[in-house]
Amino acid sequence: xxxxxxxxxxxxxxxxxxxxxxxxxxxxxxxxxxxxxxxxxxxxxxxxxxxxxxxxxxxxxxxxxxxxxxxxxxxxxxxxxxxxxxxxxxxxxxxxxxxxxxxxxxxxxxxxxxxxxxxxxxxxxxxxxxxxxxxxxxxxxxxxxxxxxxxxxxxxxxxxxxxxxxxxxxxxxxxxxxxxxxxxxxxxxxxxxxxxxxxxxxxxxxxxxxxxxxxxxxxxxxxxxxxxxxxxxxxxxxxxxxxxxxxxxxxxxxxxxxxxxxxxxxxxxxxxxxxxxxxxxxxxxxxxxxxxxxxxxxxxxxxxxxxxxxxxxxxxxxxxxxxxxxxxxxxxxxxxxxxxxxxxxxxxxxxxxxxxxxxxxxxxxxxxxxxxxxxxxxxxxxxx
Numbered sequence: 001x002x003x004x005x006x007x008x009x010x011x012x013x014x015x016x017x018x019x020x021x022x023x024x025x026x027x028x029x030x031x032x033x034x035x036x037x038x039x040x041x042x043x044x045x046x047x048x049x050x051x052x053x054x055x056x057x058x059x060x061x062x063x064x065x066x067x068x069x070x071x072x073x074x075x076x077x078x079x080x081x082x083x084x085x086x087x088x089x090x091x092x093x094x095x096x097x098x099x100x101x102x103x104x105x106x107x108x109x110x111x112x113x114x115x116x117x118x119x120x121x122x123x124x125x126x127x128x129x130x131x132x133x134x135x136x137x138x139x140x141x142x143x144x145x146x147x148x149x150x151x152x153x154x155x156x157x158x159x160x161x162x163x164x165x166x167x168x169x170x171x172x173x174x175x176x177x178x179x180x181x182x183x184x185x186x187x188x189x190x191x192x193x194x195x196x197x198x199x200x201x202x203x204x205x206x207x208x209x210x211x212x213x214x215x216x217x218x219x220x221x222x223x224x225x226x227x228x229x230x231x232x233x234x235x236x237x238x239x240x241x242x243x244x245x246x247x248x249x250x251x252x253x254x255x256x257x258x259x260x261x262x263x264x265x266x267x268x269x270x271x272x273x274x275x276x277x278x279x280x281x282x283x284x285x286x287x288x289x290x291x292x293x294x295x296x297x298x299x300x301x302x303x304x305x306x307x308x309x310x311x312x313x314x315x316x317x318x319x320x321x322x323x324x325x326x327x328x329x330x331x332x333x334x335x336x337x338x339x340x341x342x343x344x345x346x347x348x349x350x351x352x353x354x355x356x357x358x359x360x361x362x363x364x365x366x367x368x369x370x371x372x373x374x375x376x377x378x379x380x381x382x383x384x
Contacts, residue, residue, distance in 0.1 A: 027176050028123055028257070028301055028317050028368065063311060063324050064384045065339050071359070072107035073377040075100070077366040079180065080129035080138070081304075081349045081359060081378070084155055089351075089359065090136060091378065094125035094366060099136070099161065102378065112153070112161050119143050124173055127180030130190065132218060136161060139182045139192060146171035146178055148192060148220065167220035168232065172197045172210035177240040177257070181304065186250045189223040190216050191234070193241025193254060200277035203237050211238045211276060213254060213268055227271030237274040237288065243305035243314060244268075245352070247327060255302035255314050256291075263300040264291035265312060267330055293325050293336050303363075304349035309356055309383045315347035317363060322347055344379065345369050356383045 071089075080092035087104035090112070097118040101110040115138060118126045124141030131137070135150040147169040152162030167190070171179075174197025181193045196202040196211030203211025206228060215223045215234035222232050243255030252268040262281025266274055266289065275288035282290045295302075301318035310333075314323040321338040340347070348363035358381040364371040 028303070063309065063326065063337065065313075065322070065324070065358075066382045066384075067340070067360075068380045068382050070107070070374070071104070071378040071380055072102050072109055073374040074109075075361075075365070075376040075378070077125070078361050078363065078376050078378075079125070079127045079348060080182075081351045081361055082129040082131045082136070083351065083353065083359075084131055086155075087353075089378070090129055090131065091361070092126045092129050092138065094127055095120045097126050099126070099129070099138070107378075110157065112159075115140065115149075115151070115161070116164060117142050117149075122175035122178075124175075124178045127178070128182040128192070130182045130184055132184055132190075135218070137167065137182055137190065138164070139180045141173050141178060142169075144173075145169055146173045146180075146194065148182060148190070150218075167218075168192070168209075168214070168216060170209060172199070172202060172208065174198050177211075179241050181242050181244050183244055184218075185215075185252065186246055187223075188218075190218055190220075191244055191252070192216075193238070193244050195240035195257075196238070196276070200239075203239060203276045204273075204278070206231070206233055206236055209233070211240075212236050213238065213241055213244065213252075215270075225270075234270055235268050235272050235274060237272075237276050237278075239276040239280075242303045245305045245307045245312065247307045247312075248310075249329075251330065253292075253305060253307070253312055255305045257301060258294075258297050260297060262291070262294040263297055263302050264295075265293040265302070265305070265314065265325055266291045292330075292332055295319070295323070295336070299338075303347070304351070304361075306350045306352040306358055308352045308358055311383075313350050313352075313358060313383070315350045315360065317346045317348065317368075320345055320347065322350065322360065344377075345372075345375070348376075357381065358383060 077095040079094040089102040099112045128139040136153045137150045148167040149164035177195030179194035192214040202208045213235045214232040216232045240257040256264045279288045281294045299319045300316045305314045312325040322340045324337045326334040344362045346363040349361040351359045360379040364375040
């Protein structure tokens with residue numbers, strides 16, 4: 001598949017060019033053409049460098065990714081992705097309010113129907129999905145709030161979704177910055193990334209569910225061991241979290257939209273403050289946790305992330321790239337590297353499928369892209 005390349009990263013080993021992104025409020029897709037930039041390292045590190053790496057080629061750091069095929073296509077505004085036992089996938093449509101089952105082998109699609117109570121608008125709608133013990137969990141925008149619901153689903157070809165039951169309500173909603181990613185962690189608890197809806201003060205207000213990462217039981221109660229008594233808040237000071245994933249040691253990582261300067265990849269620890277709106281990117285300010293990696297907003301606009309083969313893989317919307325961030329424990333072990341630059345347009349969701357496989361969903365049909373025949377699609381990737 002061939003697309004015009006909107007932008008490519010041009011990297012220098014010695015020169016680090018810093019730029020601010022467009023002043024469009026830091027939405028998922030910031031219009032305008034950005035100059036070439038680089039990924040910044042902390043001041044104590046040597047300058048970071050990376051290269052836009054073609055599909056199927058080895059990166060300077062030893063990573064390799066190949067697009068091995070298209071699982072399915074013709075999806076409309078896909079957002080959430082979850083794998084069922086047996087390998088089939090569920091994908092949500094943010095704007096059409098539906099969930100579709102996709103055969104993990106043939107790519108055949110089966111509609112499971114519309115989720116009642118979803119009110120799409122702006123960056124809100126039917127978003128993240130998670131699966132556990134015969135339940136399908138969904139993060140959605142309702143008339144009054146963002147919320148998490150769950151629906152019974154047997155998983156058979158003829159099964160339909162049950163009626164949604166509220167798990168957690170009262171997450172602030174807005175035209176922008178609704179967060180939306182949910183996933184079950186290695187501890188069996190349900191995690192959710194939320195946004196501050198453009199009201200920046202919500203991120204620092206621990207009594208609000210906006211601008212947070214939340215941790216709860218499958219029934220929506222505060223999880224045992226949470227840092228704040230009787231609260232589902234796990235970390236705070238976030239602007240808009242749309243990517244969460246765990247590495248092989250069970251550490252939690254999250255991708256976050258910046259405003260005009262830096263998008264972030266953060267290592268999440270309970271009770272910590274990640275700075276927004278007082279700090280954006282690697283500010284080095286006492287009391288705030290700096291990101292492990294950061295990108296100029298023109299290069300990322302990060303949504304979903306996944307962990308595979310020792311690295312975080314991060315889907316970029318405006319950046320139209322799949323980023324690889326190699327890890328060693330709690331630190332980067334090398335510079336971030338860009339793959340698939342401009343080849344599939346805006347990239348929304350990436351999901352680890354085991355054995356070095358990734359599923360990658362593009363996002364050209366949500367009114368912010370330029371759809372081509374077949375969009376949107378789920379791609380098969382192999383990582384080595």
